[in-house]
Amino acid sequence: MVIKGKLSNSALRSNIFAMGLLVPSILLIGFTILYPVIVAARLSSTSYSLIKPGSDVFINFKNYFNLFKDELFWSALKNTIVIISLTILGGFTVGLSFALLLNQKIVFRNFFRGIALIPWVIPGVVTSLLFLYMFNHNYGFINFVLKNLHIISTNINWFGNPKFVLIGIILAHIWTQFPFYMLMFLATLQTIPNDIIEAAEIDGANLFKKFFYITLPYLRNIIVIATTLMVIWNFNAFDIIWATTKGGPAFSTTTLAIYVYKMAFTHYELGYASSIGIAWLVILLIFSYFYIRLMEKKSR
Amino acid sequence: MIDINKYRLKKILQTILIYFFLMILICVVFFPVFWMISISLRLNIEATIIPPTIFPKVFTLDNFKNQINDKGGFLVYFRNGIIVSGSVTLISLIVATLAGYSFSRFKFKGQRPILLFMLASQMFPAVLLVISIYVIYTRLNLLNTYLGLILAFTSFALPFSIWMIKGFCDSVPKEIEEAAYVDGCSKMATLIKIVLPMIKPGIIAVGLYSFLVAWNNLLFALTLAAKQDRWTIPPGFLQLYTGEFQYYWSEAFAGSVIVTVPLIIVFIVFQKYLVSGLTAGAVKE
Numbered sequence: 297m298v299i300k301g302k303l304s305n306s307a308l309r310s311n312i313f314a315m316g317l318l319v320p321s322i323l324l325i326g327f328t329i330l331y332p333v334i335v336a337a338r339l340s341s342t343s344y345s346l347i348k349p350g351s352d353v354f355i356n357f358k359n360y361f362n363l364f365k366d367e368l369f370w371s372a373l374k375n376t377i378v379i380i381s382l383t384i385l386g387g388f389t390v391g392l393s394f395a396l397l398l399n400q401k402i403v404f405r406n407f408f409r410g411i412a413l414i415p416w417v418i419p420g421v422v423t424s425l426l427f428l429y430m431f432n433h434n435y436g437f438i439n440f441v442l443k444n445l446h447i448i449s450t451n452i453n454w455f456g457n458p459k460f461v462l463i464g465i466i467l468a469h470i471w472t473q474f475p476f477y478m479l480m481f482l483a484t485l486q487t488i489p490n491d492i493i494e495a496a497e498i499d500g501a502n503l504f505k506k507f508f509y510i511t512l513p514y515l516r517n518i519i520v521i522a523t524t525l526m527v528i529w530n531f532n533a534f535d536i537i538w539a540t541t542k543g544g545p546a547f548s549t550t551t552l553a554i555y556v557y558k559m560a561f562t563h564y565e566l567g568y569a570s571s572i573g574i575a576w577l578v579i580l581l582i583f584s585y586f587y588i589r590l591m592e593k594k595s596r
Numbered sequence: 597m598i599d600i601n602k603y604r605l606k607k608i609l610q611t612i613l614i615y616f617f618l619m620i621l622i623c624v625v626f627f628p629v630f631w632m633i634s635i636s637l638r639l640n641i642e643a644t645i646i647p648p649t650i651f652p653k654v655f656t657l658d659n660f661k662n663q664i665n666d667k668g669g670f671l672v673y674f675r676n677g678i679i680v681s682g683s684v685t686l687i688s689l690i691v692a693t694l695a696g697y698s699f700s701r702f703k704f705k706g707q708r709p710i711l712l713f714m715l716a717s718q719m720f721p722a723v724l725l726v727i728s729i730y731v732i733y734t735r736l737n738l739l740n741t742y743l744g745l746i747l748a749f750t751s752f753a754l755p756f757s758i759w760m761i762k763g764f765c766d767s768v769p770k771e772i773e774e775a776a777y778v779d780g781c782s783k784m785a786t787l788i789k790i791v792l793p794m795i796k797p798g799i800i801a802v803g804l805y806s807f808l809v810a811w812n813n814l815l816f817a818l819t820l821a822a823k824q825d826r827w828t829i830p831p832g833f834l835q836l837y838t839g840e841f842q843y844y845w846s847e848a849f850a851g852s853v854i855v856t857v858p859l860i861i862v863f864i865v866f867q868k869y870l871v872s873g874l875t876a877g878a879v880k881e
Binding site for chain 1: 614615617618621622624625626628629631632635643644645646647648690691692694695697698699701702704707710713714717718719720721722723724725726727728729730731732747748750751752754755758783784808811812813814815819829830833834837838845848849852855856859860863864867868870871874875
């Protein structure tokens, strides 16, 4: 009896200690994430504007009805989806190719892996300067090369022409993001036991068979996790677009993130901007739910 | 005989092909970085000529001198960046270590929902959070303060940092701690003296990650510090080099070299830890 009492006593102390360790993070995350989300949800049902005094009034779901009728919202959503899908497709392909390459028996593997981290470390603003410079209309390196190869006859205004601007922005995003895919895939590839691959080789499996029957099944989980993270992060992508085009020319690179930011800090419509953000959160939640469900079903 | 020769030839060809593609990788990654360094070492006139020159014809360090002499306020942004990112790194190291250890070692009621909320918070639109943080900060007079920036960046870096520390703690065997308890070590002393040295790679990974979050982030810095004297590097550069001064390329890239090259070196040196941190939660060995 005495021992039992002592045990539960120390278990209780353990619990208090464990919760105590969490207090600082709960306070911090509560103050700058949880509380702001609640404030945002409230803001989204008001007509709050920074430049209209007394506009902080409750208007129920009116913002959301307006959202449905707002053509700019739908084209921002379309731009977001186009940029995200092409960025992820490109980042995935480049990342997987380099991961497969680095998984071969090569010298200096760690050195190459370290190099691939570089684009990921560079601030978005600096990446933007680099791409603005390389894709410059008049003296950019890209125009110079394409012209000398006779692919184009006159210089292209990459970041000033709505027809071409997505190319530069998507390439800049792929450049910064493929390292993440590569690292995730490489780490997983190195967990595939060698004897499985050797057995397949003895059985005469060729490169493609090895890839589709061994490598890909091993990668399935990480593909789901990495892609979900990528979709979430890319919805948030702001720095490169803001630093290169601020959403222009016209509306061609205005994604949801840019649209919300402009609505809030150039038009000062905080209420309406919040409702767009909440709608986007709901879209993401639905996407993540179905995507993860679908992938779980397939892997069974 | 012929078969063996054929096999050997195939292997050699394969190796050549692999290294050829690795060269492409290096070019893709390095070319923009090399270009940045090369432009920063030349006169601005030479940055805008056709055909572009690979190496500077006239070599100069003036662009770096101008930055260090604080032309355009570079030093202010740099100092702000160091103050903010340094504090963020320190705070999130302490806070994330405590929380990650707690999630890894103890089981208690309400733990799972808290962990799930932290992970789900990655999904919240940053630009939505920044609107409400702006409103909250206006009321609390935290706009344009270091404290405001530090708090926002820290929480932004925390969820993933906690996740990384949890992953590293999970890989440390429990038996050693149990032995320490038996020897009469308190729980806090065990965490500091026994666990901390064993998760050193995790500490390094979290430190690098949270420094980078604060150092590179544009959105929060731009919104929460509207005044120039509190700007960190991203909003500072945006103002300096993408507006009316868009054509001062060699100065812009000299600044870029100063703020990125030291980071690149640190990351390459410690890449092993960072990679294991990034993949700790997602990749199960």
